[in-house]
Amino acid sequence: MLPFLLQIHLEESSHESAQLTHKLVKGMENLSQLREEDIEVGATPREVVYQEDKVKLYRFKSPVDQKKTANTPILMVYALVNRPFMVDLQEDRSLVANLLKLGLDIYLIDWGYPGRGDRWLTLDDYINGYLNNCVDFIRASHQLDKVNLLGICQGGTFSLCYSSLYPDKVNNLVVMVAPVDFHQPETLLNMRGGCTLGAEAIDVDLMVDALGNIPGDFLNLEFLMLKPQQLGIQKYLDVPDLMDSPEKLLNFLRMEKWIFDSPDQAGETYRQFMKDFYQGNKLIKNQVKIGDQQVNLLNLTMPILNLYAEKDHLVPPASSLALAKYIGTQDYTAKGFPVGHIGMYVSGKVQRDLPPVIADWLRKRD
Amino acid sequence: METSSRNGMTEQLINTWTDIGSQMWKNWFDLVGMASQAPLQEQQAGLEAVSQRFFDQQQLLARLLRLSFHTWQESFPQVRTGENWQQFLQNYSQSIRSQLDEFSTGMLKANQDVGGLWQLYLQEIQKFNQLWGTSLLNSLHPLGQAVSTAKAEPLLELNSLYWNLLYEETSAGLLRSPLLGPTRELNGKVLRAFDAWTQLYRASVDYQIVLAEVQGHSFEALMRELVAKAEQGKTIKDWREFQQLWAGVADTVFEQSFCQEANLKVRGRFLNALNLYRLHQQELLEVWMGMMNLPLRSEVDELHKTVYELRKEVKSLKKQLAQLETQTPTRTVSSELTNPEPATAPATPNKGTSSPKGSKSSRARGNTSAPEEQPPETPPPDATPEA
Numbered sequence: 049m050l051p052f053l054l055q056i057h058l059e060e061s062s063h064e065s066a067q068l069t070h071k072l073v074k075g076m077e078n079l080s081q082l083r084e085e086d087i088e089v090g091a092t093p094r095e096v097v098y099q100e101d102k103v104k105l106y107r108f109k110s111p112v113d114q115k116k117t118a119n120t121p122i123l124m125v126y127a128l129v130n131r132p133f134m135v136d137l138q139e140d141r142s143l144v145a146n147l148l149k150l151g152l153d154i155y156l157i158d159w160g161y162p163g164r165g166d167r168w169l170t171l172d173d174y175i176n177g178y179l180n181n182c183v184d185f186i187r188a189s190h191q192l193d194k195v196n197l198l199g200i201c202q203g204g205t206f207s208l209c210y211s212s213l214y215p216d217k218v219n220n221l222v223v224m225v226a227p228v229d230f231h232q233p234e235t236l237l238n239m240r241g242g243c244t245l246g247a248e249a250i251d252v253d254l255m256v257d258a259l260g261n262i263p264g265d266f267l268n269l270e271f272l273m274l275k276p277q278q279l280g281i282q283k284y285l286d287v288p289d290l291m292d293s294p295e296k297l298l299n300f301l302r303m304e305k306w307i308f309d310s311p312d313q314a315g316e317t318y319r320q321f322m323k324d325f326y327q328g329n330k331l332i333k334n335q336v337k338i339g340d341q342q343v344n345l346l347n348l349t350m351p352i353l354n355l356y357a358e359k360d361h362l363v364p365p366a367s368s369l370a371l372a373k374y375i376g377t378q379d380y381t382a383k384g385f386p387v388g389h390i391g392m393y394v395s396g397k398v399q400r401d402l403p404p405v406i407a408d409w410l411r412k413r414d
Numbered sequence: 415m416e417t418s419s420r421n422g423m424t425e426q427l428i429n430t431w432t433d434i435g436s437q438m439w440k441n442w443f444d445l446v447g448m449a450s451q452a453p454l455q456e457q458q459a460g461l462e463a464v465s466q467r468f469f470d471q472q473q474l475l476a477r478l479l480r481l482s483f484h485t486w487q488e489s490f491p492q493v494r495t496g497e498n499w500q501q502f503l504q505n506y507s508q509s510i511r512s513q514l515d516e517f518s519t520g521m522l523k524a525n526q527d528v529g530g531l532w533q534l535y536l537q538e539i540q541k542f543n544q545l546w547g548t549s550l551l552n553s554l555h556p557l558g559q560a561v562s563t564a565k566a567e568p569l570l571e572l573n574s575l576y577w578n579l580l581y582e583e584t585s586a587g588l589l590r591s592p593l594l595g596p597t598r599e600l601n602g603k604v605l606r607a608f609d610a611w612t613q614l615y616r617a618s619v620d621y622q623i624v625l626a627e628v629q630g631h632s633f634e635a636l637m638r639e640l641v642a643k644a645e646q647g648k649t650i651k652d653w654r655e656f657q658q659l660w661a662g663v664a665d666t667v668f669e670q671s672f673c674q675e676a677n678l679k680v681r682g683r684f685l686n687a688l689n690l691y692r693l694h695q696q697e698l699l700e701v702w703m704g705m706m707n708l709p710l711r712s713e714v715d716e717l718h719k720t721v722y723e724l725r726k727e728v729k730s731l732k733k734q735l736a737q738l739e740t741q742t743p744t745r746t747v748s749s750e751l752t753n754p755e756p757a758t759a760p761a762t763p764n765k766g767t768s769s770p771k772g773s774k775s776s777r778a779r780g781n782t783s784a785p786e787e788q789p790p791e792t793p794p795p796d797a798t799p800e801a
Binding site: 064101164165166167168169173177233234235236239240242244245247248249250251254255257258259260274275276277278281282285 | 657660668675
């Protein structure tokens with residue numbers, strides 16, 4: 049048994065080196081032929097059906113021959129962090145497209161890019177304002193009392209708050225990789241957010257006062273620093289391996305675009321979210337106030353489907369699964385998938401298994 | 415003999431590999447530079463600077479990996495023969511730490527420079543401030559020794575000692591005391607900003623110490639992992655596998671280290687000091703902008719807030735008006751006011767109002783179009799932030 053350095057043969061190394069060079073040359077050729085528009089995300093045709101300030105409500109167009117299999121439309125509520133088109137990254141990796149194929153009617157909220165003028169927007173504006181108005185629009189358009197909500201990540205937390213405040217407007221609630229219990233001492237993101245130390249870990253008031261809106265680049269850096277070597281170095285060292293395949297290169301670049309296309313966070317919203325949710329863990333204590341209303345998770349009496357990623361390093365399963373302990377409904381289902389946070393949207397296996405789970409669950413309760 | 419020649423060969427291979435990697439990236443940037451040549455000639459310098467930075471980072475990474483390789487190379491025969499490989503690891507860890515020692519010394523020398531500058535500035539009014547430079551210099555040696563213990567705590571403590579004894583209890587008191595004369599306000603702001611900057615500097619040194627410690631630990635963890643794998647008969651097959659292992663191990667150590675509250679507090683102090691300094695910086699900038707008769711950031715913020723509040727109020731009033739219209743359909747309340755855009759969707763939902771349970775708050779709606787219709791190309795005025 050010898051260490052690998054002593055096992056390396058010159059001819060093998062030369063061969064490997066030649067292969068790598070070949071890939072690189074081919075990769076450079078592929079890269080030089082690509083343009084920014086080639087890596088646009090959001091593949092499924094859609095139209096803006098409602099707009100308020102910078103917020104847009106999209107409705108996705110179903111395939112022409114697709115028959116509707118459920119009456120109640122789904123409103124997807126994505127996080128404020130990053131753009132919502134992760135759910136529709138590209139044609140063959142699209143949660144939206146897969147749900148449309150199963151006969152569901154899909155709406156999606158795009159929160160837009162908050163500018164300095166939006167610095168004073170609060171969670172009240174997002175939840176009681178924009179989200180509620182989008183729901184009302186869909187209810188009115190479809191002549192329905194209630195809609196189905198599909199909240200993703202931070203959008204899942206928003207959906208929980210909204211459904212607690214407006215239970216009479218939500219038929220079914222699906223939450224995906226949604227943080228609920230923010231006290232997670234084993235999870236770096238929560239620790240850095242101050243789940244145990246509060247302002248000693250990060251003084252959110254000071255940060256918002258100093259920066260106004262929180263730059264998307266700061267959040268990106270925070271996410272990168274959760275796995276600095278793998279996300280900051282290793283990932284790019286692996287690029288030559290995929291550069292010779294135009295398809296893989298496109299996938300990689302699209303993901304890069306999505307990751308680094310990060311809107312700034314409206315200062316006051318960030319302040320409340322970090323202090324009340326991450327540091328105060330007030331959601332499960334029923335102490336969160338949105339506007340003048342207190343969020344009480346016991347008001348969640350509608351059927352709930354809780355989808356989580358078993359290897360999630362951003363929202364650990366324990367954080368999502370805690371929901372079961374605090375809600376008022378008897379119709380609660382939790383289902384895990386053996387992937388990480390991002391894998392929930394892009395993994396081929398999950399994209400095969402997840403949409404039918406959502407569609408079947410909703411149809412039974414339509 | 416054979417082993418030694420192989421070692422030489424592998425050494426060369428590693429060098430070749432890392433050189434190729436570096437050259438590869440350099441070529442890549444050159445290529446990109448060439449591609450954007452014609453229209454972006456003026457950006458060439460910037461691009462080259464970015465290339466150089468990236469190139470330097472690659473070299474840094476290569477150096478660390480080389481060192482890791484050498485450690486593994488030398489300690490492996492000990493593992494095979496059951497000898498004390500830990501001693502080898504310790505020696506290399508020591509080598510890493512001595513590099514960190516140099517780094518810390520460099521940082522402290524920079525501290526010393528700062529102290530010297532500050533000394534010049536205040537020497538006319540505060541003679542005892544000369545303690546600074548001398549004491550810092552005297553502390554370099556014990557600090558270096560602390561580095562060799564592989565623990566961050568002594569270093570943090572020492573850094574804290576510097577600042578408490580040499581700054582907090584001397585210059586800082588003066589800096590924070592009320593000033594005199596017509597320029598007292600401006601001078602006060604300058605001194606407070608300087609104070610915030612020194613706090614940031616102190617916090618930054620602490621944070622760098624912790625990061626250096628984490629790097630040292632990740633190196634040790636990598637070596638342990640390699641030995642453990644070798645003992646299980648799982649050898650690393652190639653260079654890339656080694657890199658992947660290194661990245662995984664380093665990140666695990668990083669995660670564990672920063673889940674510890676002591677380290678998190680150090681990071682928190684750095685982040686908070688950074689934001690505090692920024693606030694003071696803005697305050698000073700506003701003084702200058704005021705003198706130049708330019709709009710201040712705080713004034714723009716205030717305007718934004720007013721617009722935000724007014725917009726919110728208008729939305730609320732519109733909603734109330736729409737509700738009134740619904741309740742009294744025979745009355746001719748101006749519908750243009752409540753719904754100026756060519757909305758085709760129902761103005762109100764088909765059941766109840768949109769207020770939350772028991773809430774008195776309300777939100778007006780933006781512009782709408784029926785799901786099947788295209789939205790208006792230009793949103794109506796009341797749907798834009800400028801309205």
